[in-house]
Amino acid sequence: MTIMKTSISLFISAIIAVLGALLLNFSQLITSTGLAFVLGAITVGIVLSLMPIKSSDTISKASSLNSKTIYVGNLPYRANENDIKELFAKYGEVFTVRLMKDKRTGKRRGFGFVVMAEADVSVAIGQLNNKEYGERTLKVREANYPKKEEHAQ
Template structure:
């Protein structure tokens, strides 16, 4: 989306410059307005086609627990790692409520076939100088039956 916006802004300026050069009778403001309209049409054309990232996976999902993550890791880096094995629906890295710092673990929700492969390949995998642990996440009612 950010790349498309940048393309539109550049197209607006180029369009305004071109219109002003080839039709000097137009004032600069009219040329810019015409360039902006052309750029808006370009933006609609660029964002109209659905990309691979915009169509979410619709099949069975599986949530994985990922432990021993580096504290400095970001959601995008974890997503990039797990996307090698299948469609990733969401990433949630857990933070301490008081400090806001990451706790070194999180959850990845992804397509079940890819999740099973990621579970097999990424458990005990060296990621950013840490050996991560990947397990199937337990639901809250099976995680601690005492608190039910």
Template sequence: MQKSLLIALIITVIGAVAIHQFGTALPAYAAFVLGAVLVAIALTVVSNQPSSASNAKYSGPTKTLYVGNLPYRVHENEVKALFAKFGPVNSVRLVRDRKTGRRKGFGFVEMSDTGADKALDKLNDYTFQERTLKVREARTQESSGDRD
């Protein structure tokens, strides 16, 4: 919210200067008020648009995918954007070391069932930020204990 307020203020000042320069009969304070009104209208129109589908929580059947060999500096939003190409993503959880707080290079993506199948097919062995991803269907905690 603060970022959009700062952008609105900057646009208002620039608009006021432009209106004052090109509309010489208009005093500076009136140009500022006119710019503020125009920005308020623009922000109202933008904020009333429906939010994108990527922000909506998918409520159908989901799968959780294990994603390995992630770049250590990758952010959740970047991983979400990558997987969102294949279907709605509910959550991305990148695992961190408890002591250092650094990412461990793997994580989990919860997404629609059909999207997960497509992502698994397309993104396993996919090169992402100079790393080759390993994508698998995540095992439940009960079944992960019986590794041989």
């Protein structure tokens, strides 16, 4: 996934550099197309370096801090990740929200997982368990991690 994002970013940067070169060339400020391209590429580099980097690697952020995963069940099928994040953010810092979908149909299955700061988990569970949300009663508890089977040797 990271390679795909990087290649898309490079492609977009190249398009912006070419557009910058064309604009500089057409404006007659710079007569050399090559020089205009280089200046366009430098401009893109400067602009991209000044932009804040929004990391999609929130799981590593969550694991570097003390975090816990919460199971959320009996969700309305129309609820999305942003809705659930907003709901839980009232009670603490939310790192990620994953709502489970059926592999075949792509429809939501009515449950998911929320990764929150460990200090905020008990408050969120206490406030949201058995609470009405979207005409359904939420079931909220700390997630159980699957136990590894020990193989007999």
